[in-house]
Amino acid sequence: MTPLDAALAWIRKGFSPVPVPYRSKKPILENWQQLEITVEAAPAYFGNPALNIGLLLGDKFGSADVDCDCLEAIAGARELLQETGLVFVGNLSLSRTTCIDRSTASNSEIS
Secondary structure: OOHHHHHHHHHHOOOEEEEEEOOOOOOOOOOHHHOOOOOOOHHHHHOOOOEEEEEEOEHHHOEEEEEEOOHHHHHHHHHHOOOOOOEEEOOOOOOOEEEEEEOOOOHHHHO
16 A cells, blocks of 8 residues: 555545655644645645655544553553544554544533
């Protein structure tokens, strides 16, 4: 899968991907926090084969990154978070996992 294929898949799932330089975790585009790339614009941003992809998360997108750094946190996440199918395992011991949680409620509705 190319970075463009991956970005398009994220866009189709309702996420807003952000290009990140290869082997980095930090977006370098100016105003990347406001970037909302469409399917049509994606080739201009994700054409480089050596590229990482970040996702804009937060209230506007109804999503959060939940890091589970121990087995107890993973078990808690399974009980407390809704099933999204978006779970990323960091190592073979399963002791480090990242889940993407999605909600339809905004922060103002929760507060």
